[in-house]
Amino acid sequence: MAIEYEFQSGDGKYAVTVERSGNGFRVTVDGRAMEVDLVAAEPGCYSFLADGEATDVVVVRDGSRRYVALEGYSLTLEEGGGEGQRAAAAVEDVVAGVQTIRAPMPGKVVKIAVAAGEAVEKGRKVVVVEAIKMEHLLVAAGPGTVKKITCQEGQNVDADQPLAEVEVEGG
Amino acid sequence: MFSKLLIANRGEIACRVIRACRELGVRAVAVYSEADRAALHVARADEAYCIGPAPPLESYLNIERLIETAKQAACEAVHPGYGFLAENAAFADACAEADLVFVGPSGDTLRLAGDKLGARRTMAAAGIPIIPGMSTGAGDAKDVPAEAEKLGYPVIVKAAGGGGGKGMRIVRDEGELAECLEAARREALGAFGDDTVYLEKYVERPRHVEFQILADGHGNVVHLFERECSIQRRHQKIVEESPSPALDAKLRKKMGEAAIAVARAVGYTNAGTIEFLLDEDKNFYFLEVNARVQVEHPVTEIVTGVDIVKTQLAIAAGERLPFAQKDVSQRGHAVECRIYAEDPAADFLPSAGKILFLREPRGPGVRLDGGIYAGYDVPVYYDPILAKLITWGSSREEARRRMAEALREYVIIGIGTTIPFLRDVVDHPAFAAGDTNTAFVADYFDGWREEVPEGLMEKALAVAAVAELAAGPAERYSDGDRAAAPTPWQTVGPWEVGRGA
Numbered sequence: 001m002a003i004e005y006e007f008q009s010g011d012g013k014y015a016v017t018v019e020r021s022g023n024g025f026r027v028t029v030d031g032r033a034m035e036v037d038l039v040a041a042e043p044g045c046y047s048f049l050a051d052g053e054a055t056d057v058v059v060v061r062d063g064s065r066r067y068v069a070l071e072g073y074s075l076t077l078e079e080g081g082g083e084g085q086r087a088a089a090a091v092e093d094v095v096a097g098v099q100t101i102r103a104p105m106p107g108k109v110v111k112i113a114v115a116a117g118e119a120v121e122k123g124r125k126v127v128v129v130e131a132i133k134m135e136h137l138l139v140a141a142g143p144g145t146v147k148k149i150t151c152q153e154g155q156n157v158d159a160d161q162p163l164a165e166v167e168v169e170g171g
Numbered sequence: 172m173f174s175k176l177l178i179a180n181r182g183e184i185a186c187r188v189i190r191a192c193r194e195l196g197v198r199a200v201a202v203y204s205e206a207d208r209a210a211l212h213v214a215r216a217d218e219a220y221c222i223g224p225a226p227p228l229e230s231y232l233n234i235e236r237l238i239e240t241a242k243q244a245a246c247e248a249v250h251p252g253y254g255f256l257a258e259n260a261a262f263a264d265a266c267a268e269a270d271l272v273f274v275g276p277s278g279d280t281l282r283l284a285g286d287k288l289g290a291r292r293t294m295a296a297a298g299i300p301i302i303p304g305m306s307t308g309a310g311d312a313k314d315v316p317a318e319a320e321k322l323g324y325p326v327i328v329k330a331a332g333g334g335g336g337k338g339m340r341i342v343r344d345e346g347e348l349a350e351c352l353e354a355a356r357r358e359a360l361g362a363f364g365d366d367t368v369y370l371e372k373y374v375e376r377p378r379h380v381e382f383q384i385l386a387d388g389h390g391n392v393v394h395l396f397e398r399e400c401s402i403q404r405r406h407q408k409i410v411e412e413s414p415s416p417a418l419d420a421k422l423r424k425k426m427g428e429a430a431i432a433v434a435r436a437v438g439y440t441n442a443g444t445i446e447f448l449l450d451e452d453k454n455f456y457f458l459e460v461n462a463r464v465q466v467e468h469p470v471t472e473i474v475t476g477v478d479i480v481k482t483q484l485a486i487a488a489g490e491r492l493p494f495a496q497k498d499v500s501q502r503g504h505a506v507e508c509r510i511y512a513e514d515p516a517a518d519f520l521p522s523a524g525k526i527l528f529l530r531e532p533r534g535p536g537v538r539l540d541g542g543i544y545a546g547y548d549v550p551v552y553y554d555p556i557l558a559k560l561i562t563w564g565s566s567r568e569e570a571r572r573r574m575a576e577a578l579r580e581y582v583i584i585g586i587g588t589t590i591p592f593l594r595d596v597v598d599h600p601a602f603a604a605g606d607t608n609t610a611f612v613a614d615y616f617d618g619w620r621e622e623v624p625e626g627l628m629e630k631a632l633a634v635a636a637v638a639e640l641a642a643g644p645a646e647r648y649s650d651g652d653r654a655a656a657p658t659p660w661q662t663v664g665p666w667e668v669g670r671g672a
Contacts, residue, residue: 005636009628016636025640027633038637044528048634055630059638060528060584066638067527068631072579072594073623075631 004125006135007066007077024049080135099141099166103129103157110135112153112164118146120166127151127163142168172488173197173248173272177241178212179262180252181231183542183558184464185212188250191480192217200244202237204230206550211542218244225552231255234262238269248272248487254554257463258285274487275441276462283437284460288331288369290437294457297436299429302448302456304371309352316345318370325373328355332363336406341373376608377448379403380415380455382430383471385482386439387492394427395475396501398444398467401607402596404519409589409612410596411467412506413474416567416605417449426455433457442468442483451608469540469561470505504567506574508593510541510583512555515592516620523551527585532577536563536570549586557588567605571597591621 002019017028024037037049048055048070058069066077094100103109111128114120120140127138127149147165151157175198178188185201189212192199201216206225213219220240223230230236232255241249249271256262260281266273275281283289288308294301303322308331309315319326319342328351330338338359340351352368360366383395399415400408418426430445437460444465446458468479477499486492513519529545541558543549549557562577564570578594596602599615 003636003640005639007632007635012628014628014632016632018636018640020640025637027637029629029632032629034633036633036637038634040638045530046634046638048630048637050630050633055634057631057634058528058530058582058584059634061638062527062585066635067584068635069528069582069584070631070634071624071627073591073621073627074582074584075623075628077631077635079635 002123004123004137006080006128006137008080009075009077080130094141094168097168098147099144099168100162101126101138101164101166103159103161103163104136104138105129105159107136107157109151109153109155109157109163112149112151114146114149114164116146116148120144120146126166129157129163138163140166140168144168172484172490173246175200175244175246176248176250176274176484177202177237177244177246177271178216178250178252179231179237180250180255180257181207181210181212181542181553182556183540184252184254184466186215186542187540188252188480189215191478191484194478195481195484197484200241200246202231202240204552206552209547211544211547220244225550227255227552231553234259234265237262238265238271241266241271242269246271248274248484250274250483251463253463253466258461260285272487274483276437276439276443280437280439281462284443284462285333286331287329287333287459288367290460291457293436294433297432299433299436299457300455302371302374302458305369307369308367309369310367315352315370316348319345319348322370322372325375326370327373328352328368329371330355330359330363330365331367331369332359332365337362338368339406374448374450374456376610377401377450378415378417378608379408379446379458380417380426380449381444381446381461381465382427383465383468383479384430384434384439384443384445385477385479385486385492386434386441386443387486388440388489389491391492391495392431392434392439393492393494393496393499394430395471395477395479395499397423397426398465398470399607400467401609402602402611403609404612404616408467409509409511410506410593410602411470412504412567412570413470414501414504415449416607417453422453422455429455429457433460441486442479466509466556466559467507469538469559470507473505473538473561473563474501474503475499476502503563503565504570505561505563506567506570506597507559507561508574508578508597509556509589510558510560510581510593511589512549512557512586513589514587515589517587519589521551521555522587523549523555524586525549526583528582529584530580530582531558532560532580534573534577534580536573537561537577538563543583557583568603571603592616592619595619595621 005016007014039047046057060067064079068075107129110130113125122142124140129136144167147167149164151163177200178185189199198217201219202222203213204225222236251257260278263273263278325343328340338355340355342351355368356366379400386392398413400411402410433445444461447455449455512522514522525548538561543557562573575597
C-alpha cells in the first residue's frame with residue numbers, strides 16, 4: 001500500500017508517495033518515481049542507495065519537523081500529511097456506501113485533489129484542509145467514485161462541514 | 172609543575188586546558204555558572220564548582236568569587252583561557268595577591284598591552300613599524316581635521332581602551348570626521364569606560380598576519396611563526412591558517428624578529444600573539460598584542476608540533492622554554508574554521524537552542540576542539556563558539572580540501588551554525604588561490620544565502636519519507652515488523668567464522 005506524505009520547505013510544498021518494492025521502496029516525489037533503498041545505521045544515520053548511487057544521510061525527527069542532512073547540506077522539512085491522514089480517519093463517515101468527507105476542525109480548504117465523477121483508490125487524497133498551521137489530508141475510505149464536491153479551494157469551513165461525497169464500492 | 176589548577180573559563184577552551192592538565196598530571200578545577208551545570212567542561216574536569224548566576228558579570232567575570240573558589244579548592248594556579256578575564260590586569264593582580272600563579276603575563280604587561288596609545292608609543296620607541304597616526308588621544312590634539320589631512324583620507328578612528336571592532340569608525344572625508352569621532356567616543360565609553368579615541372591612517376584591504384610568541388621567565392623569547400586570519404566578519408576572525416600564503420622566507424624572518432622585539436619591549440611572559448597588518452605592498456605594521464592564548468592557536472600547534480597550552484603551564488610553573496628559535500620549523504599547512512552557533516544568513520545573529528544531533532568529522536589530518544555534545548542546550552549568555560575544526564595537509568591545497576570534506580561530514584542539527592557559510596568560503600576560488608584580505612567577506616559574501624544544489628531537495632524528501640518505514644540492520648532480514656524483529660542470534664544464519672558475513 002502506498003503512503004502519501006506532504007512536506008513543506010520554505011515556500012515549496014512537495015507530495016511524496018512511498019510504497020514497498022522488493023527489498024526497497026518506490027518513491028514518487030512530485031510525480032517523479034525512483035527506486036531507492038534505505039537502511040538505518042546508528043541512531044539518526046541512514047545509508048541511502050538510489051540506482052547504485054550511495055548517500056550518507058542523517059534524519060532527525062522533531063515533532064512534525066524533519067531535519068535531513070546530506071552531502072554537506074542540512075534541509076528542514078515540515079510534514080503536513082501523515083498526521084492529517086490519521087485525523088481524517090476519525091471523521092470518515094460512510095453511510096449506505098457513501099462516505100461524507102467533513103472538515104476535521106475549522107480551517108481553510110487549500111486543495112481539492114479530485115473532480116466529481118473521478119474514480120479513486122482507497123487512501124486517495126480528496127480534499128486538503130489547513131487548520132492550526134497543519135494540513136489535513138482527507139482521503140477516500142475505499143475504492144470508489146467521487147459523487148460530488150461541496151466546497152471550493154480557498155473557502156473557510158467549519159468543523160464537521162461536509163466537503164465531498166465518495167461512493168465507496170462494496171460499502 | 173602545579174598539582175592543581177583552576178580554569179576561569181568555559182566551553183571549548185576550558186576543555187582544551189583540561190586536556191593539557193590531564194596530560195601533565197595536574198588536577199583540573201572547572202568553574203561554572205548556574206546556566207552551565209550541563210556544560211561539557213564541567214563533566215570533563217576533575218573538580219567543578221558553581222560560581223554564580225548565568226550573567227557573566229555575576230560568574231565568569233566575578234574576580235572575587237573566582238579567587239575565593241581557587242583558594243578553597245587549594246589551587247596553585249589559574250588559567251584564564253581567552254575572553255572573559257584573560258587580559259584583565261586587575262584579575263592578574265588579584266591572583267598574585269592571593270598567591271595564585273596567573274597563567275599569562277603580569278598585570279603591568281596587560282595594562283600596557285591594553286592601552287593602544289601607550290603600546291603605539293612603546294613600539295615606535297622600539298623601532299617597530301606602526302601605522303601612521305596620532306600618538307595621543309584626539310581630545311588632546313589642537314586640530315584633528317589638520318591631523319587627518321596630514322595622514323590622508325581614509326583614516327580610522329580607534330578607541331585607546333580596547334578592540335573587537337568597538338569604537339572603530341572609518342572616515343572617508345572631512346565631512347564625516349566630527350560625527351565619526353563623536354560616535355566612536357560614545358561607543359568607546361560604553362564598551363571600555365574610557366572615551367579616548369585617536370586617528371590612524373586606514374589601510375585598505377590589508378591581510379591580518381599575526382605571530383605566536385612564547386616567552387619564559389628567564390629571558391627566552393621565541394616565535395612559532397605566523398597565522399593569517401584575514402577572513403573576518405564584523406572584525407572577528409572565522410577562518411585562520413598557518414603559514415600565511417602572503418609571506419616568503421625573508422618577510423617571515425623580518426616579521427618574526429619584529430614580533431620578538433615587541434614581546435621584549437613590553438616585558439612579555441607566557442604565550443601571546445603579536446598582530447600585524449600587511450598592506451598590498453607587503454609593508455607590515457604593528458597592530459596590537461593579544462596577551463592570551465588565541466582561539467586559533469591549534470593551527471600553530473599543528474604546523475610546529477608545539478603544544479602551546481602545555482607550554483603555557485610549564486612557563487607559569489617557572490620552567491625554561493625547552494627549545495630555541497633554531498629548533499622550531501613549520502611543517503605543512505593548517506587551516507582552522509570556527510564553528511559558531513550563529514545564523515550566517517541573518518547577519519550572524521546568535522542561534523541558541525538544543526543540539527538534536529551531532530556528528531563530528533574524522534580522518535587523516537583532522538582535529539576538532541569542541542565544547543558541545545548531542546543533547547546539549549546552547550545557552551544564550553555567552554560567546555556562541557561551539558567548536559573549532561582544524562585540518563592539516565602537506566600543502567595548503569591538501570589542508571583546504573580536507574577542510575572542505577570535513578565540513579561536509581560535520582552535522583549539527585537543531586541550531587543554526589556557521590558550517591554552511593564556511594563550506595562556501597573554503598570552496599571559493601579566491602580562498603583556494605590564497606587571495607585573502609580583511610575585506611574578503613564583504614567582497615564576496617555580502618548578503619550570503621545558502622544555495623541548495625539541484626536535485627538535493629528531491630533526495631531529501633525521498634529520504635524523509637522512506638526513513639519512516641526503513642528497517643534497521645537487524646530488521647532487514649525479518650518481514651519488516653519491528654515488534655517481531657529477531658534477536659541477533661536468530662539472524663546469525665549462514666555466517667561462519669573465517670568466511671566473513
